[in-house]
Amino acid sequence: MSAPAPQPAALPVGTTVGALVASGAQCLADAGVSFGHGTTNAHDEAAWLVLWRLGLPLDSDLSDAPGSLKDQPVAPADQALVAALFAERITSRKPAAYLTREAWLQGVPFYVDERAIVPRSFIAELLVDGGVDEFLSDRTQQVLDLCTGNGSLAVLAAMAWPEVQVTGADISPDALAVAQINVARHGLQDRIRLQLSDGLGALPGPWDLILCNPPYVNATSMAALPAEYRAEPELALAGGTDGMDFVRRLFAQAPACMSEGAVMVLEIGNERAHFEAAFAELPVFWLDTSAGEDQVLLVTREALAAYARLTAQ
Incomplete structure (x- = not known):
């Protein structure tokens, strides 16, 4: 029996957009997924998936600067949606663009x-x-x-x-x-x-x-x-x-x-x-x-x- 796919760790109520990105990036890295379909690394792909799933602009500022979305809280229900998307990315091994139905060039x-x-x-x-x-x-x-x-x-x-x-x-x-x-x-x-x-x-x-x-x-x-x-x-x-x-x-x-x-x-x-x-x-x-x-x-x-x-x- 194959091991279950790694998933983002359970996060407490009050989890932020930035925390979801960090958790998701670690999960993608641990799972050994491959990139090259719009992103080249785990962090960028995690940011793409989190922002898309939450309906936020993909060019949102996630820096430490004032006004950034990094510290915006995410409701538990939305956290669950994000976790499910990461699980699908890992288990299916499909490029993220096939999951979001959109690519940027x-x-x-x-x-x-x-x-x-x-x-x-x-x-x-x-x-x-x-x-x-x-x-x-x-x-x-x-x-x-x-x-x-x-x-x-x-x-x-x-x-x-x-x-x-x-x-x-x-x-x-x-x-x-x-x-x-x-x-x-x-x-x-x-x-x-x-x-x-x-x-x-x-x-x-x-x-x-x-x-x-x-x-x-x-x-x-x-x-x-x-x-x-x-x-x-x-x-x-x-x-x-x-x-x-x-x-x-x-x-x-x-x-x-x-x-x-x-x-x-x-x-x-x-x-x-x-x-x-x-x-x-x-x-x-x-x-x-x-x-x-x-x-x-x-x-x-x-x-x-x-x-x-x-x-x-």
Whole structure:
């Protein structure tokens, strides 16, 4: 029989928001849960869960400063609700975003559930901070977010460039149903269309910009993923033996679907070594993100077309 999941310790009447966060963080740490779906540590995740469960703003001040919510008392009934949420997080090993049905990317809220992976792409930073603008032009009008998942990058692209039309595409009808919720949530139905497609199969373009956060996790890493990641759709993560199966097919299809001067922004996470081994002759630009310069790359249509000719010889 497995041991019962650790739960926040019983706290006396008069327990505060700050005490619940501290208790919850200790519980998460003791249980050995994994993070990476919006938070990176036990304290931040505990704060997220406590504030969400109590209906308080997620950016609430929990410092020791006067006026902070840290010392606000919590009624016993609400303490019990918080404890139940922590117990569910620990026993289910689901990412917190699946429990709250919300994830934030670059300060923008998105609905999410188990039909799509929790949004966390570093491409989002580049959209908000203008990290790819220098590669675009006035001709950039048609933008494709391939492997759109819950539609977060499509929404952020439409927000970043009000003059463009965006298509969000995915092989999963379930993921597209989640994306539709987010397109409607942000009132972008007139500028974002959603398309079911296996790769570029139903997306002839021509596209001026392709954004893609594809399945890229290699087989060895897939086998070692924590339970929180295994709770997500495998289809959105598994990239084959070296993680590059989808990318190979994408690069073969892309030149015919891109306009002259078009570029592709591709996230490959921690797979740079596998990427460079698979595409040694392909010149790319590595883009700077908060995780460094080896997570996201940009490649031009011209480079992809030249690479296709080279490998066909």
